[in-house]
Amino acid sequence: MHIIPRHLASKVARTLKTSxxxxxxxxxxxxxxxxxRDQLQAARFLNLxxxxxxxxxxxxxxxxxxxxxxxxxxAGLPVVIDEIQRLPEVTLAxxxxxxxxxxxxxxxxxxxxxxFSTPKALDSLAGRVSTLTLxxxxxxxxxxxxxxxxxxxxxxxxxxxxxxLPPCVKFGRTEAIDLIVRGGFPEIRLLNGADxxxxxxxxxxxxxxxxxxxxxxxxxxxxxxxxxNQLAHRTAEELNVANLCTVLGARKETITxxxxxxxxxxxxxxxxxxxSSGARKEVRSPKLHFMDTGxxxxxxxxxxxxxxxxxxxxxxxxxxxxxxxxxxxxxxxxLDRRWELYHWRHAPREIDIIAEAPGRxxxxxxxxxxxxxxxxxxxxxxxxxxxxxGSAYKGSAVVVYLGDQMLSFGPNRVxxxxxxxxxxxxxx
Numbered sequence: 001m002h003i004i005p006r007h008l009a010s011k012v013a014r015t016l017k018t019s020x021x022x023x024x025x026x027x028x029x030x031x032x033x034x035x036x037r038d039q040l041q042a043a044r045f046l047n048l049x050x051x052x053x054x055x056x057x058x059x060x061x062x063x064x065x066x067x068x069x070x071x072x073x074x075a076g077l078p079v080v081i082d083e084i085q086r087l088p089e090v091t092l093a094x095x096x097x098x099x100x101x102x103x104x105x106x107x108x109x110x111x112x113x114x115x116f117s118t119p120k121a122l123d124s125l126a127g128r129v130s131t132l133t134l135x136x137x138x139x140x141x142x143x144x145x146x147x148x149x150x151x152x153x154x155x156x157x158x159x160x161x162x163x164x165l166p167p168c169v170k171f172g173r174t175e176a177i178d179l180i181v182r183g184g185f186p187e188i189r190l191l192n193g194a195d196x197x198x199x200x201x202x203x204x205x206x207x208x209x210x211x212x213x214x215x216x217x218x219x220x221x222x223x224x225x226x227x228x229n230q231l232a233h234r235t236a237e238e239l240n241v242a243n244l245c246t247v248l249g250a251r252k253e254t255i256t257x258x259x260x261x262x263x264x265x266x267x268x269x270x271x272x273x274x275x276s277s278g279a280r281k282e283v284r285s286p287k288l289h290f291m292d293t294g295x296x297x298x299x300x301x302x303x304x305x306x307x308x309x310x311x312x313x314x315x316x317x318x319x320x321x322x323x324x325x326x327x328x329x330x331x332x333x334x335l336d337r338r339w340e341l342y343h344w345r346h347a348p349r350e351i352d353i354i355a356e357a358p359g360r361x362x363x364x365x366x367x368x369x370x371x372x373x374x375x376x377x378x379x380x381x382x383x384x385x386x387x388x389x390g391s392a393y394k395g396s397a398v399v400v401y402l403g404d405q406m407l408s409f410g411p412n413r414v415x416x417x418x419x420x421x422x423x424x425x426x427x428x
Contacts, residue, residue, distance in 0.1 A: 004186070006031065007147045007334055008134050009039045016040075016078060016105035019130035020098040023084075024110045026134035027266040027291070028211055029203065031186045032110040035134060036080045042108065043072035048083040061093035069097050069106060078108045085111035085214040088120040095123045112211045113264050120214070135266070136184030136292055138330040139422040143169070146424040147334035148327060150416075151355055154363045155337055158396045161414040162406055171419035173371055173402040177304050177316070180323050183294015193303060200298035204228055207265060215261050223250050224258050231268055232299035235290040236318035236325075236352075238345070239270060266291055271325065274342035274354045276389045287343040289322045296322070317369040320418075321352050324367055324400050327421040328355065337361075349380045349388075362395035371403040373415040385412070 015022050026032050048054050072079045098106050116124050140148050157164030182189040188199045208221050244255050262268045270286035290296040307316045337357040344351040353365040364381045381397035384390045399415045407415040
């Protein structure tokens with residue numbers, strides 16, 4: 001199987017030249033091990049799934065790692081420690097070692113959760129560590145294109161939007177749905193039908209059984225599994241904790257704690273509500289996004305055939321919204337501007353995604369799960385930017401749809417095919 005280059009690889013290589021420790025965090029099976037083993041040169045690769053090695057480090061982490069680090073320094077290469085979350089106590093030994101030598105690129109750590117945020121970590125390595133997040137494959141990586149620069153292009157050309165965008169790759173509705181239901185897991189997305197669904201369900205079991213323990217103790221793993229299933233059905237909806245408590249028969253404290261765990265593991269994202277001084281009635285509840293639409297559809301028992309003629313358009317619309325959110329979120333580390341993502345609703349008006357950059361720049365996104373688009377699809381964004389809370393900002397309105405043409409609807413308004421997210425050249 002050919003290895004698909006990751007956009008983060010170049011950033012990891014640059015960070016190796018400036019930080020003593022690089023901490024690469026991402027959900028299980030995102031390709032962290034492949035990234036560091038096959039795309040980065042290392043002096044030594046230590047996998048803490050090896051029980052013998054794990055026991056040895058528990059007994060004498062400083063002594064063992066000091067010897068390995070000395071050999072690595074002679075070679076001028078880093079030591080990679082995979083699955084670091086299995087031994088959070090090792091952080092104190094790492095601090096002693098990297099403080100003895102200020103050489104950048106001494107250690108590369110990988111884990112499904114940030115080891116430095118766990119209670120068992122004995123030191124934060126503040127000022128010595130750079131944390132990078134490896135997400136699941138973006139559509140651009142799957143297609144071997146460059147990282148999506150859509151937000152920066154919108155910020156550079158807020159009025160004449162189409163002038164700053166590259167031509168879109170031709171991509172039909174059927175292909176878009178297939179991309180959404182396959183998801184971004186490197187191995188699982190290649191499977192078909194029932195095999196893919198089975199693997200995704202097994203993946204969730206592995207999260208509950210292996211990845212949660214280093215983050216927090218849970219007393220009701222079955223409740224956590226059922227919560228994940230509920231969240232898959234509620235992607236792109238406002239988070240209603242009270243309703244989840246009723247459905248699952250659990251206390252608010254339990255559900256809130258489990259949501260925190262799933263956020264830290266990169267399974268879900270709680271998208272905050274955009275606010276401004278001129279808007280006093282925004283709904284402050286976060287919107288939930290399941291961070292992989294392939295996993296979400298598998299847990300819901302859906303495949304590409306579930307979205308044919310006669311299917312509920314709302315279900316596809318929510319999945320499309322989460323897919324677009326994930327693509328935007330994956331692009332953030334590679335942009336020149338510092339963009340932040342939100343949602344907004346003041347009934348009856350709603351904006352699916354609002355991206356904000358310094359300089360009071362806004363990019364508004366609405367999703368439409370059809371192959372056609374017209375001017376009325378911009379009505380909420382038009383109001384928001386002209387008479388609503390965004391009137392004091394430099395804003396642009398974008399409708400993402402399943403057609404194949406880039407269409408201008410006047411200044412600051414454009415309809416873009418879904419393929420706009422993977423139409424940038426300069427592949428990794």
